[in-house]
Amino acid sequence: MSTHRDARPGPPFPAVLIVIGVALISINLRPGATSIGPLLEELSASLSLTPTLAGVLTALPGFAFALAGGVAVALARRVGLSKGITLGVAALVITLLLRVLTDSALVFIVLTSVGLAGMGLGNVLVPAWIKAHSRDGGVRLMTIYGMGLTIGGSMGPLLAAPVAEVAPGQWRGALGLWGLVALLALVPWLVISAKDRVHRRAGSELSGRMLHSPTALALTVLFGMQSMNAYVQFGWLPQIYRDAGLSATSAGAYTSIVTGLGVLGGLMMPTVIDRGRGLHVWMIAFGVLAAGGYLGLLVAPAVLPWLWAMLLGVSGFAFPTAIALITARSRDPRVTAQLSGFVQPVGYLLAGMGPLAVGALHAATGGWTVVLSLLALSGLGITLAGLRVAKPVFVDDEMAARIT
Structure with missing residues (x-):
C-alpha cells in the first residue's frame, strides 16, 4: 500500500507531453558524459590532450554534477522549475554540438563542463518537477525517469565506437550525435516552459x-x-x-x-x-x-x-x-x-x-x-x-x- 498519494490538480498541459518530456530528458542526462570513455584515445590524439587533461576530462562528470546541483535550487527559485530545466537542456544542446567543432583541448573541456552542468540542473530539478506535476506522487513518471537515466547512460558507451566508425568526422560525429538527440528533448521542454504559467518554484521557508x-x-x-x-x-x-x-x-x-x-x-x-x-x-x-x-x-x-x-x-x-x-x-x-x-x-x-x-x-x-x-x-x-x-x-x- 502506498504511503502517500498526491491529490493536487493536474498540470496545464497534456499527459502525453509530460511523458515525452520526462522520457527524453532522462535519456539525455548521461550520454554526453558516458560516450567519451570509449573514444578517449582518439579524442586525445586529435586534440593533443595530455594524460593530465585526459584524467580531468574523465573526472569532470561527478564534479560538474555536484557543482551544478548545488546551484540548481537557487536558479529554480528565480525562474521556476520548468524554465530551470529548459535552460539546462538548452545548455546541453549548444555545448554538445559546439564541442565537436573545436580543435582546442581547453575549449573542448570548457564546453564539456557547461554541458555537464546542464545535465546537473536536470538531475536535481526533474524529480521536483515530477513531484509538482503528478497526481500519484510521481510513481509512474519516476519509473520512466529512472529507466531513461540507465538506458541513456548505457547507450553512450555502447554506441560510441560503432558510430565513430561510420559517422562523418569519426569521434566528432559520434559525440555530436548526442547533441542532436538532446535537441529532440529541448522541443517539448520549450513548450512545457511556455505553458507552465503557474511558475512553480523550488525552495521554501524550510531552506537550509x-x-x-x-x-x-x-x-x-x-x-x-x-x-x-x-x-x-x-x-x-x-x-x-x-x-x-x-x-x-x-x-x-x-x-x-x-x-x-x-x-x-x-x-x-x-x-x-x-x-x-x-x-x-x-x-x-x-x-x-x-x-x-x-x-x-x-x-x-x-x-x-x-x-x-x-x-x-x-x-x-x-x-x-x-x-x-x-x-x-x-x-x-x-x-x-x-x-x-x-x-x-x-x-x-x-x-x-x-x-x-x-x-x-x-x-x-x-x-x-x-x-x-x-x-x-x-x-x-x-x-x-x-x-x-x-x-x-x-x-x-x-x-x-x-x-x-
Whole structure:
C-alpha cells in the first residue's frame, strides 16, 4: 500500500507531453558524459590532450554534477522549475554540438563542463518537477525517469565506437550525435516552459534545514555510496577483468551486464517503494550483493565473471531506489527540490572522487586487493543508510519538527 498519494490538480498541459518530456530528458542526462570513455584515445590524439587533461576530462562528470546541483535550487527559485530545466537542456544542446567543432583541448573541456552542468540542473530539478506535476506522487513518471537515466547512460558507451566508425568526422560525429538527440528533448521542454504559467518554484521557508532531517542525511549517504560504486564500475571494472586475463571484448560484455540490469531496477524499484513492502530486505540485499560481487572479483575474477557482474548489477538497483526515494520521502514539491539539491551534489562529488581514489590506490599498491576490499566494505554503508530511508518517514515532517 502506498504511503502517500498526491491529490493536487493536474498540470496545464497534456499527459502525453509530460511523458515525452520526462522520457527524453532522462535519456539525455548521461550520454554526453558516458560516450567519451570509449573514444578517449582518439579524442586525445586529435586534440593533443595530455594524460593530465585526459584524467580531468574523465573526472569532470561527478564534479560538474555536484557543482551544478548545488546551484540548481537557487536558479529554480528565480525562474521556476520548468524554465530551470529548459535552460539546462538548452545548455546541453549548444555545448554538445559546439564541442565537436573545436580543435582546442581547453575549449573542448570548457564546453564539456557547461554541458555537464546542464545535465546537473536536470538531475536535481526533474524529480521536483515530477513531484509538482503528478497526481500519484510521481510513481509512474519516476519509473520512466529512472529507466531513461540507465538506458541513456548505457547507450553512450555502447554506441560510441560503432558510430565513430561510420559517422562523418569519426569521434566528432559520434559525440555530436548526442547533441542532436538532446535537441529532440529541448522541443517539448520549450513548450512545457511556455505553458507552465503557474511558475512553480523550488525552495521554501524550510531552506537550509536539510541537515536537521535524519532521512535526508541517510538518503545522501545511500545516493553517494551507490553513485561512487557506479562510477568506479564504469571506469575500472573493464580493467579489473582485463587484468584477470579476460579479453577486452569479454570485459566490455560483463560490464554491460552491470549497466543492463540497471534498466530492470529502474522499472521495478519505484513500484516496490510505492507499495511499501519489503524495502528493508532490499536494502540489506543491496549491501550484501555489492560486497559479494567485489569479493568475487578479488578471489576468483575469471572463474565466474558473469556472476560477479550480476551481483554488482542487482546491487546497483540502489541507484534507482535512491532517485525514487527523493520524491517518495517528501510531500511538498519545494521540499522535493531542496532534498534533491541536497542529496545529489554530495552524491556526485563522491562519484567524482571515487574513480580518482581507485586509480591512485591501484597505482600505489600495484594491484586490486586493497581497492576491492575497500569497495566490498562500501556495501555496509549502503545497507545501513538504506535501512534508515526504508522507514516511511517524510523529510517535511522531520524539518517541521525541528522548527516547532
